[in-house]
Amino acid sequence: MARHLLLLVLMACIHAAEPIPPDVPVAPVDVPVFDRYQALTSAHDLDLPDGLDPWDPAQVRVDAEITAPDGVVRVQPCFWYVPQEAYEASSFSTEKKRDLAWERFRDAGPGSWCLRFAPDRPGLWRWRWRLTVTTAERTWTHPGGELTAIACAIPGRGVVALPAHGRGLITSDGAPFIPVGINCGWPTEMGSQVYDRWLTSLAAAGGNATRLWLVHYYGGTSLEWATSEVNAGYRGIGHYSNESAERLDRILAAAERRDIKVMLCLFTFGDFAWDWPKNPLATAAGGWLERPVEFFTDVKALTATRNLLRYLVARYGCSRSLWAWELWNEVDTMDGFDDGKATEWHREMARALKQLDAHHHLVTTDYRFTPPTTSCLSYALPDIDFAQLHTYWPLIPEAFQEEHARLDGFKKPIVIGEYGLHVYPESLAADPAGIHLHDGLWGGLFTGACGGGMAWWWDRYVEPRGLWGHCAGLSRFVAGESIADLAPAEARVAGGAAVYALAGPGRAWVWVEDHRAFTLDLSAVPVQLATYTIVADAPATSVTIAGDHTGEWQIDTIDTYDGVVLARRRVTGSARGLTVALAPYRHDVALKATRIATGTAFETPAKAETPFHDRVGELMKGKQ
Known part of the structure; x- marks a missing residue:
């Protein structure tokens, strides 16, 4: 029998603004008391059979059964965690054609099972461990612990949610959430460190939202990929990179410190188009799929995706910086796209996220084109909470209006996840002042979206030209406001x-x-x-x-x-x-x-x- 350390990191934050009601049990003096996001760390030894793959929930699965103050039991998946230490290593950059210092991580201790959970109301919380070893056909529980959570006095720190009535988005503590931000889709060779600079600039301009992809380049934020010289954790499907996981931890923490919400995009079309020969799912890279479209229907691929979702929810679902799970970026531009198969895949995976995520984050996806070019049928699914539009056209507010009209039939809130003058960054040379950036922020809100449009080219345009300040005007305009009762109106x-x-x-x-x-x-x-x-x-x-x-x-x-x-x-x-x-x-x-x-x-x-x-x-x- 192997002795596995169970590490509990309980991220405690209360999104409710009210004090503890009189009927909520008061904790004994030896029960930890938490205000906002303070971390409780607790360890416990587990006896598990030797030889189990901690990445494979078909072999071993650790969950926490968490009882809320109202008696409702939630099940939160746990994840295998290996502590990391950062270092720099020189490697060749194929983009910049020279050796550069890259952010790297290496193991700093033995692995352990970890639970992260954020309470969403004040009162006494209790948890216990539930362990399942499928190979031994055995499930058992083990005592956990208790904590008392108290109210968080800072509004807007809850999970982003849909309002019961009216337009727009809110947080679970009832505060309006009107996103004003710019994409920060992937890092540079500096990895998570560059986000300290980008997000500081965004927050200084009042920005409260961004969008982040899981990618294999620039060291990687995706957890799975083929072997890489700058990410030792990339070993194919079913093995999650500790380097990428640590980098993503740090990026989300940087966003959390600045009260910025992150839409986390899990899959993108490039990995299923020009990068398909290097995709670990592909036969050319050691996988088992001949064509990208098989990803939507192959049983083994579906199982691998569900396992990945479980790990992502377990590790990052407690972060108050997480805005939404975005299943795909521009799914309709992958090679061999099949609308029917993609829609059924979205149905299954959106439902899986809803079942796994005890924190109840929103789920979305997006397409490059709108009807009639692409049907966008996934937006009609009940577990897809809001639609998105991406547009790259010079007449930005007018393009937003046109695209909005094509999505109105889905009766979902709309977020403008990307926009620009053109898909080529060279097109930005004639706009040194960022006028299209400004127009997209204001045009997004005023053509009926949940907030300002989120521009692309943060790394090649916004940052080097110092244009983050375009967020300031709209941010101050909507500060303390709600759009729940506002709708596009006629004016002349x-x-x-x-x-x-x-x-x-x-x-x-x-x-x-x-x-x-x-x-x-x-x-x-x-x-x-x-x-x-x-x-x-x-x-x-x-x-x-x-x-x-x-x-x-x-x-x-x-x-x-x-x-x-x-x-x-x-x-x-x-x-x-x-x-x-x-x-x-x-x-x-x-x-x-x-x-x-x-x-x-x-x-x-x-x-x-x-x-x-x-x-x-x-x-x-x-x-x-």
Whole structure:
């Protein structure tokens, strides 16, 4: 018999804001008490047969049966954990064509079974271990422990969820979650260390969301791949890389420290297209699948996927930085895509995640194209919580509107997971100021998505040009707000600008945007972005929100780059609409309209500084 150390790392956070109710049992004095995310570490020896593969739940499975204060029992899978220490090693970069220092990890101690769990309400929690050795046809339990969790006073730290009523997203403590962010899809050779820089910049601009892929390049964040010179843990399917797992731990921890939510993408089309010969599932790389599409139906592949989902849920499901499980990135662009087979695969794997995840994270996926080019049938599945759109086209707000209309039939919230001027990064050369980045953030919210669009090319464009600040304007605009009762509304302008509006009971938001057009040179290889121009006939001089807006309204005029209030005044609306005269503005402007009682007094805002807008203006003139 082997002595296996069971390591418990219980991540305790309470998403409820209320104190412990009087009917919740109070813990004895020797039971640990937790506030927010404090880590309880407890160890226990387990007697398990020799020779078991800890990566294979068909041989050995360790779960925790966790009893909540209300008596409901949840089952949380445990995972095999090997502690790691970081070091740097020099290796050749095929992209940069020279040797570079790479982030690496190596074992720092023996392996152990680990449980991570985050309580979601105050009170006394109890757990016990459930061990299953399939080869011995035996299941037994072992005593665990107790803790008391108390309320977390900081709102918005719960799991992202769908609201019972209205639009948008919330957290499980009831706070609105309006994502404002930029993709940070994969690391550089610096691995997790580069995320400290990227996420610090994103958070400094008020960003609260990003998207991360599990990939095999740049050292790897995916847990499985073929052998690699820069990841000793890559040994094919069924063996999870301790290097990648540690790197992912650190990235999610970096996001958690900055209150950034991460959409974690598990599979991407490139691994089933140009990288298929190196994919460990493929026969050419030592696997057993001849074609990528067999991944959706092969019994062995399906089992391997379910095992991977179990490990991911066990190891990362407790992280308060986890926004959603994203099953696929642009699944319809894999080689040999079959819509029916992909949909059935999504049905099974989304259901598996829902059954495994005791923390109840959202589940999503995405396609490169929308109907009718691709049916996107997975969005209709009950266990897919929200739809996504990806678009790479110069007329960004207009493209968002068009794509939204094609997804409305699914009756799901929509997140703009990716956008850009074109799929080629060379197309960004003519937009040094990040105007399309700005338009996608504001255009995402104002065309009906759950928040701002999340731009691509963070590593080759946003970071080197210092454009993270584009998140600041929208972040400040939505701070403390909810979009639950706001929906796209009819509005019109006097002048040549475009206008987008959201309205609800007693309030309305408006974005007035000068028509900005980016011209592509389609004859170039790769496609080049030739110019961008502002094509409005003239700036807007007034805006009217249609509908009955009788009464007095407070109108805040807001700079969209810095998110500061430029002016505040009182306007009287009528049954025919609310018309607001616009003072001269730069590039675009936003309004917040709030119905007020007659005679209500309000403070006149101080003169606002707009440093980021000033910098963007200089960039647009080509001075930087």
